[in-house]
Amino acid sequence: MIEVVGVTKRYGAKTAVDRLSFAAKPGQVTGFLGPNGAGKSTTMRMIIGLDRPTEGTVTVNGRRYREHAAPLREIGALLEARSVHPGRSARSHLLGLARTHGIPRARVDEVLELAGLTAVAGKRAGAFSLGMGQRLGIAAALLGDPAVVMLDEPVNGLDPEGVLWVRGLLAGLAAEGRTVLLSSHLMAETALIADHLVVVGKGRLLADTTVQDLINSAGTGVRVGSDESDRLRGLLARPGVSVASSADGELDVTGMDAREIGLLASAHGVPLYQLSTRTASLEDAFMDLTRDSVEYGSVPA
């Protein structure tokens, strides 16, 4: 279990994390989402004691990171900037880590196998592709057989087979009852892996929810096209129904489903050329949620 309680992190005048609270629970994959600069990496650094909160507390399995006697056995982490000596082989890198924690040699071979790196275990890590480097980072995170696994952008640089491998691996870790936290700025990708979502923007909590609830909260609507849209608009003017015009003159209706609208139009002889239910995609839901907290948004054309 990871618990972040009332955490603020300031760097001089910059507030990177702002009164943030959430928990990542055992048996679940929790997706930690937010646009660039939202404070995800800062929060993850505080979870593993690389940074101290200005205010608030962060605990892993009930204790601060530095209070654990063998932290690698409590939480395994892959952070983006993790460095591996380029001249060392994957195996010697992992053996070095294992030695500092009294982890048996056999476990190094196990995680090499798990990460699909056995065949290249003797190669210099400096010659690794980005994807192989990610696999090595994940292998290192799993070395101590930790109850909590935290990965910053784990699918970054992985090919489709690698992405599937990460998905399966994380689902398996959660099914074993472990706590899994992964960060991303890709909502759709995260929704395929995560059970629960924590969304942040400008350091603040924007949502702490399940994937399904987030889609539902973004709402669904019906797009209706008619050459007699003014008449249709009049017919739709009733309590609980809202009608907006789309850029190309069609109507976006909420509060009535497609069938009800079709029957109403038909009963009044209003011809329709389009009637379609629009389910907000996850990316739409994410954009809606984070619109006001994107630091470096692109200017619309």
Ligand SMILES: Nc1ncnc2c1ncn2[C@@H]1O[C@H](COP(=O)(O)OP(=O)(O)OP(=O)(O)O)[C@@H](O)[C@H]1O
């Ligand atoms: N050491 C630091 N000194 C000053 N500002 C910092 C420092 N570390 C992070 N920040 C600022 O804090 C904010 C949050 O950064 P952070 O890297 O945690 O965001 P992020 O959500 O991980 O973003 P990304 O998705 O781009 O990795 C940013 O505005 C960043 O510039």
